[in-house]
Amino acid sequence: MHFLVKQVHKILLKKQKTIAVAESCSGGLLSKVLTDLPGSSRYFILGIVAYSNKAKINLLGIPSNILKHSQAVSKEVASLMAKKIRQIVNTDLGIGITGIAGPTGGTAKLPKGTVFIALETKNKKICKEFHFKGNRLEVRKKAVLNALSLIKNLL
Numbered sequence: 001m002h003f004l005v006k007q008v009h010k011i012l013l014k015k016q017k018t019i020a021v022a023e024s025c026s027g028g029l030l031s032k033v034l035t036d037l038p039g040s041s042r043y044f045i046l047g048i049v050a051y052s053n054k055a056k057i058n059l060l061g062i063p064s065n066i067l068k069h070s071q072a073v074s075k076e077v078a079s080l081m082a083k084k085i086r087q088i089v090n091t092d093l094g095i096g097i098t099g100i101a102g103p104t105g106g107t108a109k110l111p112k113g114t115v116f117i118a119l120e121t122k123n124k125k126i127c128k129e130f131h132f133k134g135n136r137l138e139v140r141k142k143a144v145l146n147a148l149s150l151i152k153n154l155l
Protein backbone atom coordinates (compact mmCIF):
# COMPACT_ATOMS: atom_id res chain seq x y z
CA MET A 1 0.00 0.00 0.00
CA HIS A 2 2.86 2.35 0.83
CA PHE A 3 4.11 2.47 -2.79
CA LEU A 4 0.63 3.34 -4.07
CA VAL A 5 0.24 6.03 -1.39
CA LYS A 6 3.54 7.57 -2.52
CA GLN A 7 2.38 7.56 -6.15
CA VAL A 8 -0.93 9.26 -5.31
CA HIS A 9 0.92 11.73 -3.07
CA LYS A 10 3.29 12.70 -5.90
CA ILE A 11 0.49 13.02 -8.45
CA LEU A 12 -1.66 15.21 -6.18
CA LEU A 13 1.31 17.47 -5.41
CA LYS A 14 2.48 17.67 -9.03
CA LYS A 15 -0.98 18.43 -10.40
CA GLN A 16 -1.79 20.70 -7.45
CA LYS A 17 -5.11 18.97 -6.81
CA THR A 18 -7.02 19.03 -3.54
CA ILE A 19 -8.97 16.17 -2.06
CA ALA A 20 -11.68 15.58 0.55
CA VAL A 21 -12.90 12.22 1.79
CA ALA A 22 -16.20 10.99 3.23
CA GLU A 23 -15.76 7.51 4.66
CA SER A 24 -18.05 5.05 6.31
CA CYS A 25 -16.91 1.41 6.42
CA SER A 26 -13.22 2.31 6.00
CA GLY A 27 -13.43 4.21 9.29
CA GLY A 28 -10.92 6.92 8.44
CA LEU A 29 -8.26 4.61 7.04
CA LEU A 30 -8.17 6.38 3.67
CA SER A 31 -7.78 9.75 5.38
CA LYS A 32 -5.01 8.27 7.52
CA VAL A 33 -2.96 6.94 4.61
CA LEU A 34 -3.49 10.10 2.54
CA THR A 35 -1.98 12.12 5.39
CA ASP A 36 0.91 9.77 6.26
CA LEU A 37 3.46 11.59 4.11
CA PRO A 38 4.92 15.06 4.74
CA GLY A 39 3.39 17.70 2.48
CA SER A 40 -0.05 16.10 2.46
CA SER A 41 -1.51 19.33 3.88
CA ARG A 42 -1.07 20.82 0.41
CA TYR A 43 -3.74 18.50 -1.02
CA PHE A 44 -5.69 16.89 1.83
CA ILE A 45 -8.42 19.31 2.96
CA LEU A 46 -10.94 17.26 4.94
CA GLY A 47 -11.80 13.74 5.98
CA ILE A 48 -15.10 12.81 7.61
CA VAL A 49 -16.06 9.42 9.00
CA ALA A 50 -19.82 9.53 8.49
CA TYR A 51 -20.48 6.10 9.92
CA SER A 52 -24.13 6.50 10.86
CA ASN A 53 -27.05 7.55 8.70
CA LYS A 54 -27.52 10.49 11.06
CA ALA A 55 -23.99 11.70 10.27
CA LYS A 56 -24.57 11.22 6.55
CA ILE A 57 -27.70 13.37 6.83
CA ASN A 58 -26.44 16.05 9.24
CA LEU A 59 -22.82 16.44 8.12
CA LEU A 60 -23.01 15.65 4.42
CA GLY A 61 -26.58 16.69 3.66
CA ILE A 62 -27.61 13.38 2.16
CA PRO A 63 -31.41 13.28 1.99
CA SER A 64 -32.92 10.80 4.45
CA ASN A 65 -35.30 9.47 1.79
CA ILE A 66 -32.32 8.36 -0.32
CA LEU A 67 -30.83 6.52 2.65
CA LYS A 68 -34.18 4.81 3.22
CA HIS A 69 -34.87 4.07 -0.46
CA SER A 70 -31.38 3.15 -1.67
CA GLN A 71 -29.89 2.05 1.67
CA ALA A 72 -26.69 3.48 3.13
CA VAL A 73 -24.60 0.88 1.30
CA SER A 74 -25.36 1.74 -2.31
CA LYS A 75 -23.97 3.34 -5.41
CA GLU A 76 -26.29 6.32 -4.92
CA VAL A 77 -25.10 7.04 -1.39
CA ALA A 78 -21.39 6.60 -2.22
CA SER A 79 -21.81 8.99 -5.15
CA LEU A 80 -23.60 11.56 -2.98
CA MET A 81 -20.92 11.25 -0.31
CA ALA A 82 -18.25 12.07 -2.91
CA LYS A 83 -20.27 14.94 -4.35
CA LYS A 84 -21.25 16.48 -1.01
CA ILE A 85 -17.79 16.32 0.59
CA ARG A 86 -16.28 17.94 -2.51
CA GLN A 87 -18.90 20.69 -2.42
CA ILE A 88 -18.56 21.33 1.32
CA VAL A 89 -14.91 22.34 1.05
CA ASN A 90 -14.66 23.08 -2.68
CA THR A 91 -11.94 20.54 -3.52
CA ASP A 92 -10.86 19.23 -6.91
CA LEU A 93 -11.66 15.66 -5.92
CA GLY A 94 -14.24 14.14 -3.57
CA ILE A 95 -14.30 10.52 -2.49
CA GLY A 96 -17.12 8.57 -0.88
CA ILE A 97 -16.75 5.07 0.57
CA THR A 98 -19.59 3.03 2.02
CA GLY A 99 -19.87 -0.68 2.58
CA ILE A 100 -20.14 -3.65 4.90
CA ALA A 101 -16.81 -4.58 6.46
CA GLY A 102 -18.30 -7.35 8.59
CA PRO A 103 -18.25 -9.69 10.29
CA THR A 104 -21.98 -8.97 10.63
CA GLY A 105 -24.36 -6.69 8.79
CA GLY A 106 -24.41 -8.46 5.45
CA THR A 107 -27.49 -9.73 3.68
CA ALA A 108 -28.10 -11.97 0.68
CA LYS A 109 -28.44 -8.84 -1.48
CA LEU A 110 -25.50 -7.00 0.13
CA PRO A 111 -23.10 -9.56 1.57
CA LYS A 112 -20.21 -8.79 3.90
CA GLY A 113 -17.37 -7.31 1.86
CA THR A 114 -19.63 -5.25 -0.42
CA VAL A 115 -18.10 -1.78 -0.82
CA PHE A 116 -18.98 1.16 -3.05
CA ILE A 117 -16.28 3.69 -3.83
CA ALA A 118 -17.17 6.93 -5.62
CA LEU A 119 -14.91 9.67 -6.93
CA GLU A 120 -16.06 13.01 -8.25
CA THR A 121 -14.29 15.90 -9.91
CA LYS A 122 -15.83 18.89 -11.64
CA ASN A 123 -16.03 16.93 -14.90
CA LYS A 124 -15.90 13.24 -13.95
CA LYS A 125 -17.93 10.89 -11.79
CA ILE A 126 -17.00 7.30 -11.06
CA CYS A 127 -18.62 4.80 -8.73
CA LYS A 128 -17.52 1.19 -8.50
CA GLU A 129 -18.92 -1.76 -6.61
CA PHE A 130 -16.52 -4.23 -5.03
CA HIS A 131 -16.93 -7.56 -3.27
CA PHE A 132 -13.94 -8.18 -1.01
CA LYS A 133 -13.10 -11.35 0.86
CA GLY A 134 -11.47 -11.39 4.27
CA ASN A 135 -11.98 -10.19 7.80
CA ARG A 136 -13.04 -6.68 8.79
CA LEU A 137 -9.55 -5.18 8.62
CA GLU A 138 -8.79 -6.88 5.29
CA VAL A 139 -12.00 -5.53 3.75
CA ARG A 140 -11.15 -2.02 4.95
CA LYS A 141 -7.58 -2.24 3.62
CA LYS A 142 -8.79 -3.54 0.25
CA ALA A 143 -11.30 -0.68 0.07
CA VAL A 144 -8.52 1.85 0.67
CA LEU A 145 -6.18 0.22 -1.85
CA ASN A 146 -8.89 0.32 -4.49
CA ALA A 147 -9.76 3.93 -3.65
CA LEU A 148 -6.09 4.88 -4.07
CA SER A 149 -5.97 3.06 -7.41
CA LEU A 150 -9.08 4.88 -8.59
CA ILE A 151 -7.56 8.23 -7.57
CA LYS A 152 -4.32 7.43 -9.39
CA ASN A 153 -6.16 6.36 -12.54
CA LEU A 154 -8.53 9.33 -12.49
CA LEU A 155 -5.72 11.86 -12.22
